[in-house]
Amino acid sequence: MTTGKLLRELRKRGVKVRRQGERLLLRDLHGALTPELRDAIEVHRERLLGAVEEAEGAGVKPVDSVCPYCGVGCAIRYSVDEREGRILHADGRPSPVNEERLCVKGRFGFDYAGHPERLAVPLIRKPSSYPKGPLSAEVRGDRRRKPGGLVDYAEVLPHFREATWDEALDVAAGRLAAIRDGHGPGALAGFGSAKCSNEEAYLFQKLVRAGFGTNNVDHCTRLCHASSVAALLETIGSGAVTNVFADVKNADVALIAGSNTTANHPVAATFMKQARKLGSTKLIVVEPRRIEMADHADCFLQIRPGTDVALYNAWMHVLIEERLIDEAYIAERTEGFEDLRRVVGRYPPEVAAGICGVEAARIREAARMFGQAERAMIFWGMGISQHSHGTDNARCLISLALLTGNIGREGTGLHPLRGQNNVQGASDAGLIPMVFPDYQAVSDPTARAKFEEAWGTELDGTPGLTVVEIMGGALQGSIRGMYMMGENPFLSDPNSNKVRKALANLEFLVVQDIFLTETAEFADVILPATSFFEKVGTYTNTDRRVQLGRRVLEPPGEARLDWKITCELSTRMGYPMAYGSPAEIFAEFTALAPSYAGLTYQNLGLTGKLWPCPDPTGDGVQVLFGDRFPTPSGRGRLVPAEFAPAAELPDAQYPFVLNTGRLLEHWHTGTMTRRTRALQELRPGPQVDLHPEDLTRLGLRDGQLVEVASRRGAIVLPAASSDRMLPGSAFISFHFREAAANLLTIDALDPDGKIPEFKFCAVRISPAE
Amino acid sequence: MPSLTVDGRSIEVPAGTTIWEAARRLGVEIPVLCHDPRLEPVGVCRLCLVDVGEKKLTASCVRVAEEGMEVRTSSERLAACRQGLIELLLSDYPARPADRYKTAPDLLVSQARDLGIRWPSPAGGFPAGDGRGIDASSKVILVDHQACILCDRCVRGCDDVQVNEVIGRTGKGYATRIAFDLDQPMGQSTCVSCGECEKVCPTGALSLVRPERGAPDAVASADTDWEVL
Numbered sequence: 001m002t003t004g005k006l007l008r009e010l011r012k013r014g015v016k017v018r019r020q021g022e023r024l025l026l027r028d029l030h031g032a033l034t035p036e037l038r039d040a041i042e043v044h045r046e047r048l049l050g051a052v053e054e055a056e057g058a059g060v061k062p063v064d065s066v067c068p069y070c071g072v073g074c075a076i077r078y079s080v081d082e083r084e085g086r087i088l089h090a091d092g093r094p095s096p097v098n099e100e101r102l103c104v105k106g107r108f109g110f111d112y113a114g115h116p117e118r119l120a121v122p123l124i125r126k127p128s129s130y131p132k133g134p135l136s137a138e139v140r141g142d143r144r145r146k147p148g149g150l151v152d153y154a155e156v157l158p159h160f161r162e163a164t165w166d167e168a169l170d171v172a173a174g175r176l177a178a179i180r181d182g183h184g185p186g187a188l189a190g191f192g193s194a195k196c197s198n199e200e201a202y203l204f205q206k207l208v209r210a211g212f213g214t215n216n217v218d219h220c221t222r223l224c225h226a227s228s229v230a231a232l233l234e235t236i237g238s239g240a241v242t243n244v245f246a247d248v249k250n251a252d253v254a255l256i257a258g259s260n261t262t263a264n265h266p267v268a269a270t271f272m273k274q275a276r277k278l279g280s281t282k283l284i285v286v287e288p289r290r291i292e293m294a295d296h297a298d299c300f301l302q303i304r305p306g307t308d309v310a311l312y313n314a315w316m317h318v319l320i321e322e323r324l325i326d327e328a329y330i331a332e333r334t335e336g337f338e339d340l341r342r343v344v345g346r347y348p349p350e351v352a353a354g355i356c357g358v359e360a361a362r363i364r365e366a367a368r369m370f371g372q373a374e375r376a377m378i379f380w381g382m383g384i385s386q387h388s389h390g391t392d393n394a395r396c397l398i399s400l401a402l403l404t405g406n407i408g409r410e411g412t413g414l415h416p417l418r419g420q421n422n423v424q425g426a427s428d429a430g431l432i433p434m435v436f437p438d439y440q441a442v443s444d445p446t447a448r449a450k451f452e453e454a455w456g457t458e459l460d461g462t463p464g465l466t467v468v469e470i471m472g473g474a475l476q477g478s479i480r481g482m483y484m485m486g487e488n489p490f491l492s493d494p495n496s497n498k499v500r501k502a503l504a505n506l507e508f509l510v511v512q513d514i515f516l517t518e519t520a521e522f523a524d525v526i527l528p529a530t531s532f533f534e535k536v537g538t539y540t541n542t543d544r545r546v547q548l549g550r551r552v553l554e555p556p557g558e559a560r561l562d563w564k565i566t567c568e569l570s571t572r573m574g575y576p577m578a579y580g581s582p583a584e585i586f587a588e589f590t591a592l593a594p595s596y597a598g599l600t601y602q603n604l605g606l607t608g609k610l611w612p613c614p615d616p617t618g619d620g621v622q623v624l625f626g627d628r629f630p631t632p633s634g635r636g637r638l639v640p641a642e643f644a645p646a647a648e649l650p651d652a653q654y655p656f657v658l659n660t661g662r663l664l665e666h667w668h669t670g671t672m673t674r675r676t677r678a679l680q681e682l683r684p685g686p687q688v689d690l691h692p693e694d695l696t697r698l699g700l701r702d703g704q705l706v707e708v709a710s711r712r713g714a715i716v717l718p719a720a721s722s723d724r725m726l727p728g729s730a731f732i733s734f735h736f737r738e739a740a741a742n743l744l745t746i747d748a749l750d751p752d753g754k755i756p757e758f759k760f761c762a763v764r765i766s767p768a769e
Numbered sequence: 770m771p772s773l774t775v776d777g778r779s780i781e782v783p784a785g786t787t788i789w790e791a792a793r794r795l796g797v798e799i800p801v802l803c804h805d806p807r808l809e810p811v812g813v814c815r816l817c818l819v820d821v822g823e824k825k826l827t828a829s830c831v832r833v834a835e836e837g838m839e840v841r842t843s844s845e846r847l848a849a850c851r852q853g854l855i856e857l858l859l860s861d862y863p864a865r866p867a868d869r870y871k872t873a874p875d876l877l878v879s880q881a882r883d884l885g886i887r888w889p890s891p892a893g894g895f896p897a898g899d900g901r902g903i904d905a906s907s908k909v910i911l912v913d914h915q916a917c918i919l920c921d922r923c924v925r926g927c928d929d930v931q932v933n934e935v936i937g938r939t940g941k942g943y944a945t946r947i948a949f950d951l952d953q954p955m956g957q958s959t960c961v962s963c964g965e966c967e968k969v970c971p972t973g974a975l976s977l978v979r980p981e982r983g984a985p986d987a988v989a990s991a992d993t994d995w996e997v998l
Contacts, residue, residue: 079872088870089870089872089977091872091968092968099807100807100968101930101931101963101965102963102964102965103961103963104909104961104962104963104964107909107962107963107964108909108962108964262961266961266963270930270931270932273932274929274930274932277929277932278929296932664961665962678908678909678962678978681908682908682909682962
């Protein structure tokens with residue numbers, strides 16, 4: 001019996017049949033099914049199942065690539081519907097990075113690429129929309145932000161007109177060149193992106209350095225691990241991790257400091273949790289919030305925000321006092337021990353206890369657990385780095401590892417968990433104002449001569465300005481023109497009100513992005529770029545693993561590849577750039593970056609390779625610095641740090657400490673994840689987490705709208721009761737423009753890393769009007 | 770290093786290697802539902818039964834290879850066992866469970882097809898239950914308890930691989946089913962939506978909410994008078 005005949009027979013007997021997708025729904029059977037019909041249904045059912053499976057298999061192309069979100073860089077196979085040009089689903093691939101695992105963002109966060117709001121045509125600001133300023137009421141700040149809102153296209157787009165690529169590129173290049181020629185190269189600056197590939201980052205900094213003629217090039221690493229890198233370069237001579245995160249399984253103890261790992265590096269977190277559950281690794285978690293990882297910890301210290309230096313000095317005090325240090329390692333591999341001993345001598349646990357709010361006995365217990373480990377690893381995140389004393393925090397962690405001889409062996413090491421999928425690579429490629437690619441100082445005449453020869457032009461030997469300094473320059477008028485590739489400083493930088501004035505003050509701004517961002521509202525020219533899924537490039541993960549991202553989708557409309565846009569702009573500014581492919585750019589970069597020597601598109605394979613990779617047939621070097629450090633003396637430097645309080649302490653007027661960070665389901669300024677169905681449905685809006693006692697004290701209910709105000713701004717959002725918070729502190733994620741946490745944060749900078757203090761400012765909380 | 774033969778071919782394997790793994794190294798795929806090389810074997814589906822010359826058949830995913838073992842992976846007796854097991858599982862398996870999207874083919878259905886087993890007729894005398902229900906509370910994962918064969922893969926994926934420790938079991942006998950936290954609806958549990966459970970689930974019990982359709986309309990649970998074909 002055919003399917004059609006079966007349906008006719010059923011209908012004849014009064015059975016209602018409804019088709020729903022591939023299913024058939026039957027109603028009013030009333031015993032209508034004769035044995036023959038039942039058999040026919042069975043036959044039909046089997047055929048239907050077969051047909052469905054064939055349909056699901058047909059026209060589906062698997063593409064092996066990597067994840068566009070965090071620094072873990074999970075290997076992913078995307079299943080793509082070729083006819084519709086759409087990703088159907090994502091699977092984790094076998095790889096040392098993720099062993100087929102994914103988190104919610106990697107698994108479900110891909111549909112933003114096909115969002116109807118993708119920019120597909122170059123845009124030029126209309127003459128009537130000058131003088132420049134924010135275009136949407138929300139960014140102007142004169143209207144309460146709508147919940148769930150991204151940039152309102154209906155409000156912003158009418159201020160721009162569509163243009164051809166030639167016109168847009170000519171305007172952009174012409175205006176930037178005019179500023180360069182009229183006011184000097186120092187009046188220009190560029191923000192690259194840690195979301196873009198190594199090739200794009202390399203070309204971008206080359207354009208700024210060789211085309212603009214300045215070192216004013218930076219990116220969001222400044223906002224994440226700049227202080228960690230500063231401390232690492234100073235102490236052990238290299239800013240990268242010394243061991244991969246998956247090696248936690250070989251560690252006896254892992255210290256996780258200032259990292260909400262399950263939310264921000266979820267797949268790395270699974271390796272840590274698994275090492276403890278199925279292996280013998282003990283976890284020590286130090287955090288001001290009782291984060292999920294604390295539930296898995298053998299020892300959890302809930303310290304007061306911003307008191308890390310006091311705590312780790314006390315640990316070192318205990319380690320030295322109880323001789324839990326590796327004296328041979330200290331003698332052979334380090335320098336500066338006496339200075340360190342003198343400083344930490346002033347921090348017995350009893351002193352630290354008063355600062356950190358943790359009992360002295362528990363500080364000793366944690367220090368002993370760490371010190372008694374044969375092999376210990378240290379992981380840290382933004383909770384360490386995003387402070388005005390972030391470099392000091394990192395120095396303490398590095399000293400801890402050096403004192404106990406925990407660098408250079410399996411199961412040991414320093415691992416600052418990198419935030420963006422390519423923040424390691426973008427830094428390696430030179431999107432940093434002080435250094436050329438591979439951390440070769442711009443002030444070093446030898447390095448400069450090398451790059452001048454390679455790039456065929458004279459280069460500036462003065463280190464450029466950093467992110468927050470560039471914004472300050474824009475506000476003062478010394479920075480006049482900017483090229484912004486995939487960055488959204490309006491939401492990502494501290495003190496948004498100041499950023500708004502700075503952006504509005506720019507004479508000329510080119511924004512190259514995939515969506516209309518808050519920052520694009522201040523642009524003169526907007527260039528539609530390609531998303532991660534539409535390009536080929538390499539990305540370097542937190543482990544230093546260089547992996548190939550492959551093209552999964554076609555770009556929308558006239559959107560162009562980022563590296564091609566950079567080449568066009570550069571050429572039109574009088575510094576010709578021409579490449580045939582990303583592989584060619586990668587080859588130029590690796591030839592100038594000794595750390596990347598030996599890596600090619602041909603040998604990266606499906607799972608990439610770690611740098612350094614002296615043996616091109618191998619997987620690269622997993623554990624670094626087994627014999628010596630890349631410092632002038634070959635030794636690691638123990639740099640002592642004194643405890644210093646945060647820049648803005650709570651007082652009677654602003655009694656709460658505000659901590660900012662990220663949520664599992666969203667990514668940074670939300671431009672991608674808030675356009676992803678699953679992620680937006682899972683986490684539709686912002687909230688401020690407060691301890692239940694604080695809610696009671698303020699007479700607030702869970703879920704009630706509150707105003708959170710600092711000296712710099714105020715936002716309104718619902719309060720959420722959370723006993724994971726310390727009383728007196730508040731937590732807000734910075735993903736949501738309708739309650740942008742960075743309106744509140746302070747732009748106080750760490751003196752070495754120039755990183756802003758995102759993790760600490762004083763706020764007051766009151767019921768919203 | 771014990772050496773053994775699988776279907777007459779000999780192989781030497783490290784101590785502690787299971788028969789299933791030893792066979793795989795020889796290129797012999799023993800059918801299985803509850804096992805996946807990424808997970809600790811539990812031996813609950815019994816589909817991987819092999820004959821090692823003992824009175825009883827043994828589950829190759831958990832049985833460790835022994836010196837001199839002679840393993841047979843196919844015989845009339847084994848085929849009959851596997852057919853019985855699969856027919857039992859299929860007898861109350863929904864033909865088209867809810868509005869599902871699987872990232873890999875349904876292993877139960879494809880094993881049945883590979884082994885030449887027909888869908889058991891309702892007249893065949895197998896007990897068939899219904900109404901274990903659908904949990905459509907999650908934004909990303911659809912749970913069709915009727916299609917669950919209690920293979921424990923999702924439990925291990927959630928607890929041992931991702932170490933989120935959300936999924937467990939609840940109930941007794943036929944009413945046994947997987948549960949989230951203390952038997953919360955999935956969408957209200959501490960599930961972090963990593964999708965590992967769908968990835969390891971061999972049947973239609975855990976599937977993805979179809980991205981293009983938004984949240985599932987959950988027809989099967991709401992319109993109970995519609996019979997799903």
